[in-house]
Amino acid sequence: MERATKLQPDEQRVADMFAIAEHRDQAALGRLFDHYVPKVRSFCLAAQPGSNLMADDIAQEVMIRIWNKAHTYKPESASLNTWVFTLARNARIDYLRKNSRHQSDIDPEYLWQHVVDENADPFKDALQKRDKERIEHGLSKLPQDQKQVLAKVYLEGKTHKEAAEELSLPLGTIKSRVRLALHKLTIYVKR
Amino acid sequence: MINYHPSIEILTDYAAGSLPLAHSLCVSTHLEHCSECQQQIRKLELLGSQFFEQTNTDNQCFGDLKDSFFANLSEQSATALDNDAAHAIAPNTTDSSWDDYKVPSSLRQFITKGYDELTWMRLSPSFKIATLYNQEGGAQVALTRIKAGAHMPTHTHTGDEITLVLEGAFSDESGVYRQGDFISRDASHKHKPMVTKDAECICLTVLDAPIEFTGWLTRLLNPLIRRYHPQT
Numbered sequence: 001m002e003r004a005t006k007l008q009p010d011e012q013r014v015a016d017m018f019a020i021a022e023h024r025d026q027a028a029l030g031r032l033f034d035h036y037v038p039k040v041r042s043f044c045l046a047a048q049p050g051s052n053l054m055a056d057d058i059a060q061e062v063m064i065r066i067w068n069k070a071h072t073y074k075p076e077s078a079s080l081n082t083w084v085f086t087l088a089r090n091a092r093i094d095y096l097r098k099n100s101r102h103q104s105d106i107d108p109e110y111l112w113q114h115v116v117d118e119n120a121d122p123f124k125d126a127l128q129k130r131d132k133e134r135i136e137h138g139l140s141k142l143p144q145d146q147k148q149v150l151a152k153v154y155l156e157g158k159t160h161k162e163a164a165e166e167l168s169l170p171l172g173t174i175k176s177r178v179r180l181a182l183h184k185l186t187i188y189v190k191r
Numbered sequence: 192m193i194n195y196h197p198s199i200e201i202l203t204d205y206a207a208g209s210l211p212l213a214h215s216l217c218v219s220t221h222l223e224h225c226s227e228c229q230q231q232i233r234k235l236e237l238l239g240s241q242f243f244e245q246t247n248t249d250n251q252c253f254g255d256l257k258d259s260f261f262a263n264l265s266e267q268s269a270t271a272l273d274n275d276a277a278h279a280i281a282p283n284t285t286d287s288s289w290d291d292y293k294v295p296s297s298l299r300q301f302i303t304k305g306y307d308e309l310t311w312m313r314l315s316p317s318f319k320i321a322t323l324y325n326q327e328g329g330a331q332v333a334l335t336r337i338k339a340g341a342h343m344p345t346h347t348h349t350g351d352e353i354t355l356v357l358e359g360a361f362s363d364e365s366g367v368y369r370q371g372d373f374i375s376r377d378a379s380h381k382h383k384p385m386v387t388k389d390a391e392c393i394c395l396t397v398l399d400a401p402i403e404f405t406g407w408l409t410r411l412l413n414p415l416i417r418r419y420h421p422q423t
Contacts, residue, residue: 078237088243107300155246
């Protein structure tokens with residue numbers, strides 16, 4: 001384990017993923033549990049304040065998915081944080097669907113899988129790092145009102161329409177704030 | 192070449208997981224055809240992960256949760272693997288040999304072999320519809336199938352409508368729509384789509400409320416259409 005202690009926390013977590021995929025290392029899963037479970041819980045509680053049981057259920061579900069899908073994680077396609085975020089998002093959708101907020105028989109498992117695109121691209125790793133830096137840097141400079149709307153959408157799981165109602169602002173204002181923010185983060189380029 | 196994409200608001204809601212599932216189904220199908228939007232989704236997910244990363248966790252400790260999680264791990268992972276097997280999706284080429292069409296993976300939860308296996312309801316000699324799913328009190332998810340060169344009767348939308356072209360092409364007053372194109376219409380829109388002459392056109396549609404035919408004869412179909420929509 002001496003070698004492992006020299007790794008950066010991010011790198012250590014990726015190493016833990018490989019340890020899980022390759023030799024079903026429960027200690028590695030335990031470390032990921034300590035790091036991600038509080039985040040997944042907060043992510044769920046942002047959408048449904050006070051629903052601690054729901055947050056526990058979803059957090060455990062995410063950990064199960066990490067355990068079962070570790071072998072499908074490709075560091076060159078997405079950072080581990082992004083990968084776990086998508087697991088948490090999908091688990092939250094699934095939980096809400098089964099507990100009838102969406103009342104839907106559409107299985108979300110089918111809807112987000114292709115986004116992991118499999119085209120081999122030697123620049124993907126570099127591209128992903130560049131995008132990550134741009135977004136990180138851009139986000140820290142974003143005006144509060146724009147950041148607030150993005151947080152409503154991402155953390156609280158609100159649609160643009162719901163965010164508008166909650167902030168008592170016209171839908172158009174919400175849309176333009178989001179567009180402006182995404183433009184600054186170089187995510188949105190007008191077609 | 193895809194010309195019509197979901198708006199950035201729709202893509203953002205999709206990436207954040209707040210878009211209704213019926214609409215997400217259309218976005219997902221569009222993404223299978225559109226690498227440009229895939230890139231945007233990748234970046235939008237990256238943005239989501241920044242918010243996820245910055246959530247306030249206050250160094251909380253979940254020892255009890257951790258203990259019970261690891262106690263249940265072997266049992267739970269066995270069932271989860273079963274679920275995964277149920278979710279395993281057949282490769283695109285094997286099952287869809289009924290017709291020449293390739294069913295997008297997003298629709299494979301409804302269509303295992305091909306479009307012909309669905310129950311198609313004929314609304315006119317050239318126009319058929321098959322309901323995939325009715326969301327309780329919500330949207331209707333359906334496939335429409337229109338013969339080559341045929342007009343769809345003039346209609347208005349009483350709610351929002353999303354159309355995703357799966358096969359063939361059609362046009363209306365505003366443009367020509369081909370495979371993978373994502374078209375969003377609101378209630379104010381009245382149009383008369385026409386399918387191109389070379390091939391039939393199959394579309395995935397999500398209707399928040401039933402469409403209404405406005406032609407003097409096709410009006411007679413409205414009660415039938417309403418009967419199949421979950422909102423009525």
